[in-house]
Amino acid sequence: MYFGEQIVRPAVLVACFFLTTVTTAPVATPEDSYAQQFSNTVQMHIAGSSDKWLEKAAIFSDTPNDISSLAGVAPLMLETWFNDASQRFLIENDLLAGLQKHRFKETPSQNQYLPNDAKVLLLSWWPVSAKGATPIPVWQAKNSGAVERSNGYLHWPTAALVQTLEQTKTETLTDISQVAVAGKFRPISHRASLNSLFHILVTESVAAHWNEQKAGNKLSRMVLGRPLRAGDFLALVAAHGVWGDSGNGHWLTLWWQPDKPAELMPLGPSDIEQHYAFDSCSDSTLPREPDGSPNSCFNPWLEGGLVSHSGITPRQSNCISCHARASFPPQDFLNVTQGEQHIPPNSLPTGMLWSPALRARDMTTHHDEAIFR
């Protein structure tokens, strides 16, 4: 956000002049262009045409189950995709397999930032039944301010009921006012078509892939009451993206928000994009929020469930503030931070990406401190 203002503000002023004097055609703001790039990249993945991108499991071939698979944790069906430039960065900086072999005295400083053309995308899916309506919890901004407790999707008070186009032709669900989702009966706040979400059809191999993963298997059983099947759908409820650009990079996030509240920026002008809220940042602090606090940039699906021990709510968190600490050994990974943060002493930077750091931690048989002794 700050990066955009600094560089493009004069251009916007010129554009505004032409807008008022010459033409009424809309002019793309920098936010718009990042949102559009982000939307296009997400849609490219939905369409299955993401050439030269690789998913984390294909890069970190022996990655153990991630944290979302731990017992008790609210599961998310996550995929992390790396474009060719980010893959090269991981290989050239020995971040795939060699991380735990380093000693902190050898810290390569080039590890700190992603190269300009690197792009990384994290997608969060929600299982949707081929038959019958499927509930999706709905985040409400007004309930997101508590410091003392998590506000992950298990805590969201209402749910949307999502139907496929075929179901809406044959079933009317207006007599249902509550729905069981993730252990609780919740009031239905919205009824939505699957076409209001980016989604993919589940094939036999996709179903097998997710059912083998603890997080995917658990979430499907929580939501559908059974494992995922061919013919079901996966709907995109949230995504993070980082474009290397320069320095801290540009960080982008979106999430499905069926009520489209006015205070949230939509992803884009199309009907489906209007159902997604969008935010982005390129600085951990600027531009400041109206109350003077550091810039916030967060995603309720991906950060809402974090519990702060720093007095900061996830709603006040910032992508860069968190990822500036990404390093091996990973320290305090899940703490909520805002404002400028730095890599802890005696740590190896991992290009502002937590994936290599967490993977190296999970692959390490010794305790973190033992490696650096």
Added chain:
Amino acid sequence: MADSWHESGATVWNAVPAALLANTQGIVWFGTVRDEQGQFLENATVQLDTGIIEHVAVTGIEGRFRLVLPKNIPFDAVIPYCARPGSHSAYIQRRPPPRGLDSPVELQCILR
């Protein structure tokens, strides 16, 4: 229903595996989810809200679940929820740990 379950409680306690009683890493919550006919239910979700964070489990083929909560969370501070698509909890009962211990806690859910 509550009474009949209560009466069977002693039997259930006798069946608590020693491993659960010996757990020192946290407070073990375990139990079952059944329907009103007494059938054990697979793929039911059990949510334990500690007031700080929710812990969630899904029952296995025998309708059983097991979660380990942090040691500093007293059992009466936890609000349990149980549900499955199409059915919600008609009855939830928790049984505190044996005297002098803080673990395990047993939970029984009946879904309607």
